[in-house]
Amino acid sequence: MSPGGLVRRWSPPLALIALIVAAWQFYSAHGNLGEDVLPGPGRVLAQGWEHRGDLWTNTLPTLRATLAGFGLSLAVGFGLSVLIDVSAALRRALTPVLVVTQTLPLIAIAPLVVLWFGFDLLPKVLLVAFVTFFPITVALTEGYAAADPDSEALLRSMGAGRWRIFRILRVPTAVPFFFAGLRIAITYAVVAAIFAEYAGATTGLGIYMQNAKNSFRTDLVLAAVGVSAALTLALFALTFAAERLLAPWTRAGRDA
């Protein structure tokens, strides 16, 4: 991209972020909350940097839970999408159940999952998967259904069976859909991991935030929030990199 293009692309978001940070700084210094309750961005950054060791050691378990949970979510999401695509009866059976899972309030479920599976990695992995599998399943299912009927007729005329058609036509058709679903899911993943830690854990950003809040260190709570946002942004960016790598024929791939 040309320097002019870079400026055009990045100046609007940077300007907006700068505006928000400035307003935050101003309100923190001159508002009626006081610097302890609403610390300014400068103090959050400085304190975050000072406690970077603690923050880092608590980021790692959150990242681990996020990635493991997301891995499980991909496996489950793909498995469910195949079942739904294979049989109309299974689709009718599964769809309402899957939708209902998404109506369960996490705030009630998370403590129960911790109660059942303990304070280790497992309940976090399960909760992250629980929160993120749905957009992946839906995206894949709709992707399969978008397969071109002409191509399907063609493959059949070539003697391809159902499974062959699924593999050669339907799965690749679903890839761009999959990445759209993946990007929705990934924005939930870190938050879900933190929420799971909130419900019961020994380390992690969720616990770190809770402890900081309990000792009235709002600056450190916000620093941890910043880390979690950065984590999500990084994972989000990774999905584009993965799409370029795995789907070079799509728009994301062609830009490369």
Next chain:
Amino acid sequence: MTSVEIRGLNRSFDGVPVLKDLSLDVPEGEFVSILGPSGSGKSTMFSVLTGALAPSSGQVLLDGRPLAERPGRFAYMPQRDALLPWRRIIDNATLGLEIAGVRRAEARRRVEPLLETFGLAGYERSYPARLSGGMRQRAALLRTVVQERDVLLLDEPFGALDALTRTRMQQWVEGVWERYRWTVLLITHDVREAIFLSDRVYVFSPRPATVVKEVLVDLPRPRTLETVTDPKFVEIEAELLGTLLEERL
């Protein structure tokens, strides 16, 4: 190579007849076209030939034997090119061979010598989105012919191309066909295209489809730009067009 005889074919959908007592011949090594109004059931006939649909009655004979005994003898080219966007041109071209169980290296070895003829040399590593409409159609035709089936079924292959590209493609196909002499059954609603390419043209009625006219095109080959102004060409064109326009009413 194989000759195809279609005898008294009937097919209905939900009681509505789409093919009615349809009979036609595609002799071995001939280029045969079917002209007919849109939605006249031409594509239904193709589906019967490829085995995707069973006829309600009637039969299809290949070299005098029923189709059911000899499945997979037709290579089908759908209306739109149906190239898979995630496969490079070479991998699209080898698709049929791959499904037939030919190993990838062997499939590529069979396709590569044809790339030049099909005007695709240098593009084998490109994705379809990078190619022009004409090139995509040539790639789709390449994918069809390398399957080495006995009969090619071409379903309005040039319908989506602009007029100029279309004329170029017709001339190119005519040339390539003379070299390989495939047995071809082409669906089109372009009268000139049918005459220019074919040895024999059938005209279908509107739905339910049946043959209302059969015309032998004994114009000399190779056919060129001059062919279309040959009095015989013009005469056949008028005859076919007349039949089609009559049938519409």
